[in-house]
Amino acid sequence: MIGDWLDIGWLDQIPVRGSRTVTVSGGEEVAVFRTADNRVFALANRCPHKGGPLSQGIVHGHSVACPLHNWRIALATGEAQGEDKGCAPTIPVKVDAGRVLLCRTSTLKAAA
Amino acid sequence: MDFLVSASDPDSTPDTPSGPEPGLPHLVVIGNGMAGCRAVEELIARDAGRYRVTIFGAEPRVNYNRIMLSPVLAGEKTFDDIVINDAAWYADNGIELVAGDPVAAIDRAAKTVTSRSGRSVRYDKLLIATGSDPFIIPVPGKELPGVISFRDMDDVDHMLAAADRGGSAVVIGGGLLGLEAAHGLSLRGMQVTVLHLMPTLMERQLDEAAAWLLKSALEARGQTVLTGADTAEILGDGKVEAVRLKDGRDIPADLVVMAVGIRPSVALAREAGLAVGRGIQVDDHMVTSDPDVLAVGECVEHDGQVYGLVAPLWDMCRALADGLVERPSGYRASVTSTKLKVAGLDVFSAGDFAGGEGCEDIVLRDASRGVYKRVVLKDDRVVGAVLYGDTADGGWYFDLMRRGEDISATRDLLIFGQAFASGGGQADPKAAVAALSDGAEICGCNGVNKGQVVSCIAKGAHSLDAVRSGCKASASCGSCTGLVETLLALTLGEDVEAGPKTMCKCTSFGHDDVRREIVAQGMRSIPEVMHKLHWSTPDGCSSCRPALNYYLLCAWPGDYEDDQQSRFVNERLHANIQKDGTYSVVPRMWGGITSPRELRAIADVVEKYDAPMVKVTGGQRLDIFGIKKEDLPAVWADLNAAGMVSGHAYGKALRTVKTCVGSEWCRFGTQDSTGLGVKLERGFWGSWMPHKFKMAVSGCPRNCAEATIKDFGVVCVDSGYELHVGGNGGIHVRATDLLTKVASEEEAIHVAAAFVQLYREEARYLERTAPWIERVGLQHIKDRVVEDVAGRDALAERFWYSQKFSQDDPWAERASGAAREQHAHMAHFQPLALEVAE
Ligand code: SRM
Ligand SMILES: Cc1cc2nc3c(=O)[nH]c(=O)nc-3n(C[C@H](O)[C@H](O)[C@H](O)COP(=O)(O)OP(=O)(O)OC[C@H]3O[C@@H](n4cnc5c(N)ncnc54)[C@H](O)[C@@H]3O)c2cc1C
Ligand code: SF4
Ligand code: FES
Numbered sequence: 001m002i003g004d005w006l007d008i009g010w011l012d013q014i015p016v017r018g019s020r021t022v023t024v025s026g027g028e029e030v031a032v033f034r035t036a037d038n039r040v041f042a043l044a045n046r047c048p049h050k051g052g053p054l055s056q057g058i059v060h061g062h063s064v065a066c067p068l069h070n071w072r073i074a075l076a077t078g079e080a081q082g083e084d085k086g087c088a089p090t091i092p093v094k095v096d097a098g099r100v101l102l103c104r105t106s107t108l109k110a111a112a
Numbered sequence: 113m114d115f116l117v118s119a120s121d122p123d124s125t126p127d128t129p130s131g132p133e134p135g136l137p138h139l140v141v142i143g144n145g146m147a148g149c150r151a152v153e154e155l156i157a158r159d160a161g162r163y164r165v166t167i168f169g170a171e172p173r174v175n176y177n178r179i180m181l182s183p184v185l186a187g188e189k190t191f192d193d194i195v196i197n198d199a200a201w202y203a204d205n206g207i208e209l210v211a212g213d214p215v216a217a218i219d220r221a222a223k224t225v226t227s228r229s230g231r232s233v234r235y236d237k238l239l240i241a242t243g244s245d246p247f248i249i250p251v252p253g254k255e256l257p258g259v260i261s262f263r264d265m266d267d268v269d270h271m272l273a274a275a276d277r278g279g280s281a282v283v284i285g286g287g288l289l290g291l292e293a294a295h296g297l298s299l300r301g302m303q304v305t306v307l308h309l310m311p312t313l314m315e316r317q318l319d320e321a322a323a324w325l326l327k328s329a330l331e332a333r334g335q336t337v338l339t340g341a342d343t344a345e346i347l348g349d350g351k352v353e354a355v356r357l358k359d360g361r362d363i364p365a366d367l368v369v370m371a372v373g374i375r376p377s378v379a380l381a382r383e384a385g386l387a388v389g390r391g392i393q394v395d396d397h398m399v400t401s402d403p404d405v406l407a408v409g410e411c412v413e414h415d416g417q418v419y420g421l422v423a424p425l426w427d428m429c430r431a432l433a434d435g436l437v438e439r440p441s442g443y444r445a446s447v448t449s450t451k452l453k454v455a456g457l458d459v460f461s462a463g464d465f466a467g468g469e470g471c472e473d474i475v476l477r478d479a480s481r482g483v484y485k486r487v488v489l490k491d492d493r494v495v496g497a498v499l500y501g502d503t504a505d506g507g508w509y510f511d512l513m514r515r516g517e518d519i520s521a522t523r524d525l526l527i528f529g530q531a532f533a534s535g536g537g538q539a540d541p542k543a544a545v546a547a548l549s550d551g552a553e554i555c556g557c558n559g560v561n562k563g564q565v566v567s568c569i570a571k572g573a574h575s576l577d578a579v580r581s582g583c584k585a586s587a588s589c590g591s592c593t594g595l596v597e598t599l600l601a602l603t604l605g606e607d608v609e610a611g612p613k614t615m616c617k618c619t620s621f622g623h624d625d626v627r628r629e630i631v632a633q634g635m636r637s638i639p640e641v642m643h644k645l646h647w648s649t650p651d652g653c654s655s656c657r658p659a660l661n662y663y664l665l666c667a668w669p670g671d672y673e674d675d676q677q678s679r680f681v682n683e684r685l686h687a688n689i690q691k692d693g694t695y696s697v698v699p700r701m702w703g704g705i706t707s708p709r710e711l712r713a714i715a716d717v718v719e720k721y722d723a724p725m726v727k728v729t730g731g732q733r734l735d736i737f738g739i740k741k742e743d744l745p746a747v748w749a750d751l752n753a754a755g756m757v758s759g760h761a762y763g764k765a766l767r768t769v770k771t772c773v774g775s776e777w778c779r780f781g782t783q784d785s786t787g788l789g790v791k792l793e794r795g796f797w798g799s800w801m802p803h804k805f806k807m808a809v810s811g812c813p814r815n816c817a818e819a820t821i822k823d824f825g826v827v828c829v830d831s832g833y834e835l836h837v838g839g840n841g842g843i844h845v846r847a848t849d850l851l852t853k854v855a856s857e858e859e860a861i862h863v864a865a866a867f868v869q870l871y872r873e874e875a876r877y878l879e880r881t882a883p884w885i886e887r888v889g890l891q892h893i894k895d896r897v898v899e900d901v902a903g904r905d906a907l908a909e910r911f912w913y914s915q916k917f918s919q920d921d922p923w924a925e926r927a928s929g930a931a932r933e934q935h936a937h938m939a940h941f942q943p944l945a946l947e948v949a950e
Binding site for chain 2: 006008009012013014015016017018020021022023029032036037038050051052053056057058059060061065067068070072096097
C-alpha cells in the first residue's frame with residue numbers, strides 16, 4: 001500500500017469532534033472524521049440505514065450519530081451499534097506530519 | 113570552556129583525516145546529547161576497550177540532562193545540577209569531545225565526517241544521534257530577534273535574559289514543552305500568554321476533561337491560555353513586539369517562544385544518502401541502511417515510529433551497545449508515558465488514552481479535590497491511563513499496561529489505585545461497603561456518614577433521589593452515588609425504587625439536577641460540567657451534549673463556551689437537512705409579511721442555485737429546497753444582501769410568528785394583529801429554547817392564525833389581548849390554556865418575555881411547552897408570570913439580557929466568517945470511484 005496514499009489536506013482543517021468530506025466520482029463522498037482525541041477515521045459518507053450523510057452527525061467518543069434518524073455508527077468499523085444492523089464501508093486513513101492521507105488501493109478494494 | 117577540544121584548538125589537525133589508533137576501531141558519534149552519550153556509556157559498560165571514541169557536539173558544552181532544562185528555567189535547578197557527564201568523564205574514558213563544532217557532512221565512501229570548521233575524521237563505525245529540530249511555524253516575522261525555541265541551554269539563557277528585563281511573553285504551543293516554558297517564564301515574573309491551536313491543551317497526552325482542569329489551574333496561576341488560537345504573524349520593528357492571530361487579535365510580546373513541535377534532525381543523514389522516512393530508518397539493532405552507520409535517539413524511525421521522549425532512548429541505547437559488542441539483543445517498539453514537570457500540577461498520561469473499538473473506560477472524578485483519573489481497558493487489560501491531580505498510581509498503571517496483566521479480578525477497585533486494588537481493600541466492593549463502620553464518611557461534600565445514610569433509608573427513602581433529598585448524600589458532586597446505591601441495595605435488597613430518569617447513560621443525574629448545579633457552581637463549559645458532575649464517558653453522547661450546551665447557554669448567556677460540535681447538524685449549518693443530504697433554507701418573513709424585494713431575492717436564489725422546489729410553509733413563509741451544503745454560504749450571502757435573515761426553521765428556537773391580517777384590513781379585526789406579530793418576532797427571534805417555540809397572533813376569536821395551538825398565542829379582543837400558552841399542533845394536538853388577559857401590546861410582550869424565560873429556565877431539553885405545562889401545572893406558570901409581579905419583571909429582564917447575545921444573524925456571520933470553509937469539501941478525487949458494495 002505504500003506510496004498509494006492520497007493527501008487530502010491538513011488535520012487542522014477538520015474540526016475536532018467533526019468531519020469533512022472528500023468527493024470521489026459518481027457522486028459519492030468519503031467522510032473523514034476527527035475525534036476529541038485527535039484520531040482520524042474515514043467512512044463512506046452514507047449511513048447504512050437510509051443513506052444519511054454521516055459527516056453531518058454528532059461525533060462522540062469513537063462513534064457518530066447519523067443526522068437523519070440517529071443511528072449510532074462506530075467510526076473504526078462502520079458498524080451500526082446497539083439494536084441496529086448495517087455497516088458503512090471504512091477507508092484506511094492515516095496522519096503523517098499533520099497531513100491526512102487516504103488509502104487509494106483500499107478505497108478501490110472496498111469497491112470490489 | 114577550556115577543557116573542551118574545540119575547532120580552534122591548535123592541536124587539532126584540520127583537513128587531515130586522523131585515522132584510528134592501530135588495532136582500535138574508531139567510533140565517531142555525531143550529537144553530544146542524551147542518546148549519543150548514553151549509547152557510549154552503555155558501550156563502555158560492556159567493553160571499555162573496544163573502540164576509540166570521538167563525539168561531535170553542536171552545543172559548546174558537556175552532556176547534560178535536556179529534560180531538566182524546565183526546572184533550570186523555573187529556577188529549581190542550575191546548569192551544574194543537570195550535567196550528566198562532566199569533563200572528567202570524557203577524560204577518564206579517553207573520549208575526545210569536539211564541542212561547539214557541528215558535523216557538516218558525512219562521506220560514506222571515504223568513511224569520514226567533516227565539521228563546520230573543517231575538521232575531518234575517519235570512522236569505522238559512525239553513530240548519528242542528532243536529536244530533533246524545533247519546528248518553527250512559517251509565519252512572517254519568525255526570524256525577528258526575540259523569537260526563540262525551547263530546545264537547549266542557549267534557549268534557556270535567552271529566556272532568563274528576557275525575564276530579567278520583564279514584560280510579556282507569548283508561548284506558542286500548549287503541549288508539554290510550551291507549558292513548561294510558560295510556567296518557568298511566569299515564575300520569573302513575566303506576563304505569559306499561551307497560544308494553542310487546538311481546542312484543548314496537551315491534546316496528545318490528555319483527554320478533554322483533564323485538559324480542562326489543567327487550563328483552569330494555569331489560569332488560576334495568572335497565565336492567559338488561548339485555545340483555538342492560530343498565529344498569523346509575528347510583528348515587530350527590529351525585534352519582536354506582538355503576535356497577531358488569524359482572528360485579528362494582537363497580543364503584545366517582548367519574547368516569543370515557539371514550542372509547537374519537533375522534527376527528527378535528519379538533514380545530514382539524508383544528504384549522505386541514508387534511508388530516511390520521518391526519521392533515519394534503523395533496524396532492531398539501530399543500524400541504518402549502511403551497515404557501518406548507526407543512529408539512535410529522536411532522530412531515528414524504528415518500525416515506522418519516531419519518539420519524542422527519553423524512555424525509548426534508553427532501550428535503543430541498550431540494543432545498540434549489544435549490537436556493537438556482537439551480542440545482539442534487538443530493540444522493540446516502546447510504550448511511553450508522560451508527566452508534566454510543573455510544580456504543583458500533577459499530570460500523567462500513558463498509552464492509548466483515547467480508547468476505541470472494544471475499549472472501556474473507568475473514570476473517577478473527585479471535583480472537590482481536583483482529581484481526575486481515567487483508565488482505559490481492553491479485554492481486561494489496561495491499555496492507557498490519564499491522571500490529573502493525583503498521579504501517585506501512574507507508575508502502577510503503566511506497569512500493568514506494559515505487562516499486559518489481566519485485571520478482571522481487581523477491576524472494581526482498579527481506579528482507586530494500587531493500595532486498594534492489591535490487598536488493601538476487599539475484592540467484592542459490596543462486601544467492602546458492608547464492612548464500613550457507621551461513622552465512615554460516604555458523602556464528602558455534605559459530610560454524611562454511613563450511619564446517617566442507612567437511617568435515612570430506614571426512614572423510607574427507598575430511592576437515590578429520596579436519599580439525596582433526605583440526607584443530602586450524593587446530592588452535590590455525585591461522586592459517592594455508587595456508594596449510596598450500594599447502601600440502598602444492601603439495606604433494601606429488591607425494594608430499591610428506580611430514581612428519576614437520568615439525562616442519559618453518561619450520568620447518574622437528571623436534567624433538573626444538572627441545571628441546578630450549572631447555576632450553583634457557575635459552570636461555563638461542557639468539559640467543566642462533565643468533570644464536576646462525574647460524567648462516566650469521556651465526551652458524552654449525542655443526547656447529553658446538545659442538552660448541556662443549551663443549559664450553559666441559558667444560564668450564562670454572556671460568557672458560556674458554546675460548542676458547535678455539540679449541536680445537531682441543522683443548528684450547526686443553519687439549514688434543515690433533507691433525506692437526500694441536501695438542505696432547505698427558510699429566511700424570516702416577519703409576521704408573514706413580505707415584499708417584492710424579498711420575493712425577488714428568493715426567486716433569484718432559486719434560479720441561481722437550481723433549487724428544485726420552493727414551497728409556502730405551514731408557518732407563513734417560503735422554504736427553498738435542495739440546496740447543496742457547499743452552496744449554503746453563498747445562498748445566505750445573497751439573501752442577506754436583500755435584508756433577509758435566518759428563519760431558524762431548524763432550531764430549538766423561536767420559529768415563526770403567524771399572524772392574520774387583523775384590524776388593518778379585516779372587517780372583524782379588533783387589534784393590529786399583524787403589527788403585534790411583527791413586534792414579537794423582531795423581539796424574540798434568535799432566542800435558543802429547550803425545544804422549538806411557535807407563536808401566533810389572531811385579530812379576533814375566529815382565530816385564523818391558529819393561535820390556540822401555539823406555544824404562545826395571542827387572541828385579540830375588543831378590550832385587549834388574551835394570552836394563551838402551551839398549545840401544540842403536532843403529534844398530540846393540545847389546545848392552549850388561557851394564561852391571562854392584558855390591555856396593551858406592551859404588557860402582552862412583557863408577559864411573553866417572562867413566560868418564554870420561565871420555559872427556557874425550567875423546561876428540560878427537548879420538552880415543548882405543552883408537556884412542560886402538563887408536568888408542572890398551569891398554576892405554577894400563573895404564579896410565576898402573572899401573580900408574582902416582581903418575579904415576572906426579573907424573568908423578563910433576564911430574557912432581554914440574553915437576547916443581547918443571540919440576535920446576530922447566524923447566516924451573516926457564517927457567510928463571511930472563517931467557518932465558511934467547513935462547508936466545502938476538503939478535497940476532490942473525481943477520477944477515483946468509491947463503488948461500495950450495497
Ligand atoms: C416546512 C414545514 C412543512 C411545510 O412545508 O409547511 C415543516 C417541516 C418540518 N417539520 Fe413541521 N413543518 C412546518 C410546520 C409545522 C407546523 C405548523 C405550524 O407551525 O403552524 C406544525 C404543527 C404545530 C406545532 O409545531 O405545534 C409542525 C409540527 C411538526 C412536528 C411535531 C411537533 C410536536 O410537538 O409534536 C415535528 C417533529 C418534531 O419537531 O420533532 C415537525 C418537524 C418538521 C421537520 C423539521 C422534520 C424534520 O425534522 O426534518 C420538517 C422540516 C422540513 C424542512 O426541511 O423544512 N413539525 N410543523 C413547516 C415549516 C414552518 C416554518 O415556516 O417554519
Ligand atoms: C525542555 C525540554 C523538556 C523535556 N522534558 C522531557 C520529559 O519530561 N520527559 C521526557 O521523556 N522527555 C523530555 N524531553 C525530551 C528529551 O529531552 C528528548 O527526548 C531527548 O533529549 C532526546 O535525546 P537525543 O539524544 O535524541 O537528542 P538531544 O538530547 O537533543 O541530543 C542531540 C544533540 O545533537 C546535537 N547535534 C545536532 N546536530 C548535530 C551535528 N550536525 N553535529 C553535532 N551535533 C549535533 C544537538 O545540538 C544536541 O545536543 C524534553 C525536552 C526538552 C527540550
Ligand atoms: S408533516 Fe411529516 S412529512 Fe410533512 S413536513 Fe412535517 S414532518 Fe415532514
Ligand atoms: S439514514 Fe442514518 S439513521 Fe437513518
